[in-house]
Amino acid sequence: MSTAAYTLILLRHGESEWNQKNLFTGWVDVDLTEKGHAEARRAGELLTQEGLAPDVLHTSLLRRAITTANSALDVADRHWIPVKRSWRLNERHYGALQGLDKAETREKYGEDQFMLWRRSFDTPPPEIEDDSEYSEAGDPRYAELGEDLPRTECLKDVIARMLPYWDSDIVPDLQAGSTVLVAAHGNSLRALVKHLDGVSDEDIVGLNIPTGIPLLYELDADLRPVERGGRYLDPEAAAEAIQQVANQGKK
Numbered sequence: 001m002s003t004a005a006y007t008l009i010l011l012r013h014g015e016s017e018w019n020q021k022n023l024f025t026g027w028v029d030v031d032l033t034e035k036g037h038a039e040a041r042r043a044g045e046l047l048t049q050e051g052l053a054p055d056v057l058h059t060s061l062l063r064r065a066i067t068t069a070n071s072a073l074d075v076a077d078r079h080w081i082p083v084k085r086s087w088r089l090n091e092r093h094y095g096a097l098q099g100l101d102k103a104e105t106r107e108k109y110g111e112d113q114f115m116l117w118r119r120s121f122d123t124p125p126p127e128i129e130d131d132s133e134y135s136e137a138g139d140p141r142y143a144e145l146g147e148d149l150p151r152t153e154c155l156k157d158v159i160a161r162m163l164p165y166w167d168s169d170i171v172p173d174l175q176a177g178s179t180v181l182v183a184a185h186g187n188s189l190r191a192l193v194k195h196l197d198g199v200s201d202e203d204i205v206g207l208n209i210p211t212g213i214p215l216l217y218e219l220d221a222d223l224r225p226v227e228r229g230g231r232y233l234d235p236e237a238a239a240e241a242i243q244q245v246a247n248q249g250k251k
């Protein structure tokens, strides 16, 4: 068995307002619910209980991840650590589905099309129009992207834009000996887990990440997980919540 060289903690944001309403969210910048705030604080308690003290935080540009990390770190008394944020950690862009009800979409298009859009590796949903109320066109936080602003993404696209950031910003922090916290989203974290664990394009379809429960990865010197799949700090709550994510869209 390989030995642990680096410590990485992945944290999906707590329940968001649109998670609660069961709407496709993607890059829409919704806030946490009360439950989501409580999950974030609980994440901080779990870090403390486990003796994990993040040295650096990486987040997306979306408030549900930013707020979750802030709350968790506040509870863990690590609110002061350096932070780096990147659109490359954002949720998968859900294209024209952003703002639609998951259950209604499933009913309208059928289970196969619904799951293809939700979980297929390389089929993106239809593109969002720039004049949609849920488009990010003109949003100053994405100004640097110009015409490359995503209008839809499949998981393959997320991996392609997330991995350069992993290599350029997260890996150097790990190699410097920092305990790294990555606060991000269901599908951007699925992309990272796929990379770390070498999950196949077929198997990643069935992998879901619950909200608000820290997932600890000890990595060896080659940045490979010592334990495949990592370890949720509250495994029982994680198992239940994973099932809930898998069942989303079913009434």
Ligand SMILES: O=C(O)[C@@H](CO)OP(=O)(O)O
Residues within 6 Å of the ligand: 019, 023, 024, 025, 026, 027, 091, 092, 094, 118, 186, 187, 245, 248
């Ligand atoms: O709507 C979304 O952006 C994501 C995460 O909440 O949902 P899903 O799990 O359906 O990909």
